[in-house]
C-alpha cells in the first residue's frame with residue numbers, strides 16, 4: 001500500500017499516532033519563550049508520510065484545532081532535489097482526518113527542513129534564549145561551551161525553506177545522529193525518535209542556554225499617559241514591553257538593525273524610536289505620526305506605546321523581541337540580518353507567512369504552563 005492509501009485508510013490509527021505530537025505541540029506553543037504567534041512547527045514521520053503543522057496555525061491551539069497536514073516524504077525529498085517549490089499531494093491532503101474542504105491548510109514553509117532529517121519527530125521553535133545566543137558574532141563558540149556533549153550543529157543564517165533545508169541536509173548526511181540544530185539569527189530545531197525524547201532534549205537545551213533577562217528602569221507613565229490623550233497610541237497592558245524604551249542597551253540593539261526574520265515580518269524596520277527630546281505637543285502630527293502605520297512606538301527613555309490596531313500576532317512577536325533583547329548584554333557584538341537578508345524575508349514568503357498568521361489568530365489564551373523551569377520575569381500575555 002502506498003503512503004497516500006495508507007494515510008487515507010487509517011484515520012483512527014493516524015489520529016492516535018498523532019495524539020502525543022498534538023499534546024506536545026500545544027504545550028510548546030503556549031510557552032511564549034519558545035513560540036510567538038504562528039511561529040515554530042512540529043512534525044512526525046509515519047509510514048512514509050510527514051505530518052507537519054500547517055502554515056500560519058498557532059501551535060498553542062494544537063489540542064483544539066486540526067493543524068497537521070500529510071506530505072509524502074519521498075515527494076518532498078524529490079522536490080527538494082529538483083529545486084522545486086513544495087507541492088502537496090492533493091490525495092494526501094484529502095486524507096486529513098477531519099479538515100473540511102472549506103478550511104484548506106498548506107504545509108509549513110519549513111516542511112523541507114523536517115523532511116531532510118532522519119529522525120521521526122522534529123520540533124522547531126523560536127526560543128528567545130536560543131535566539132539571544134544565535135544573534136551574536138561569536139555565537140558558535142559560546143554555544144559550543146554550553147552545548148558541550150550534545151550532538152549539536154551550528155547553521156549560520158540562511159533563509160527558511162529550501163536554503164535552510166539544504167544546509168540541514170548536508171549536516172544530516174555527514175552526521176545523521178545530529179539532533180540539535182541551532183539556526184543563526186533564527187531559532188532552534190530538536191529531533192528525536194518520539195515526542196518524549198524531543199521534549200526532554202528541548203528542556204535540556206533550554207536549561208543550558210537560559211539567560212536571566214536584564215532588569216529595566218520603570219516607564220515614565222505620566223508622560224506616556226499624556227501622549228495617549230493626544231495621539232492614537234495607547235499604553236500596553238504588558239508592563240515588560242516598556243523595557244524597549246527605558247533600557248538604553250535594548251534601544252542600542254534595536255537601533256542596529258533586524259535580529260531575526262519575524263521581527264522584520266511582523267514589526268517592520270527600522271525600529272520606531274521616537275527621541276525623548278520631542279515635545280509632547282509635537283507628537284500628534286509630528287514625529288510620532290511618521291510611525292502611525294507601525295504596531296508600536298518606542299518613546300526613548302520613557303517606554304512603549306501600542307497602536308490601536310496592533311494584532312495579537314504582532315503583540316506576541318513584540319513580546320518575544322523584548323525577551324530576546326533583554327538577554328543580550330551591553331558589550332555583546334551582534335550579527336544583524338543584512339539588507340538583502342531582510343529584503344528576502346519581506347518578499348513573497350514573508351508576506352504570505354504574516355497574512356496567514358493574522359488569519360489564524362490564536363483563540364487560546366497564551367499562558368505560561370509548567371513546561372520548562374522558567375526564567376520568565378515578564379508578565380503573562382493576555
Ligand SMILES: [Zn+2]
Pocket residue numbers: 039040124125126160186187
Ligand atoms: Zn522559524
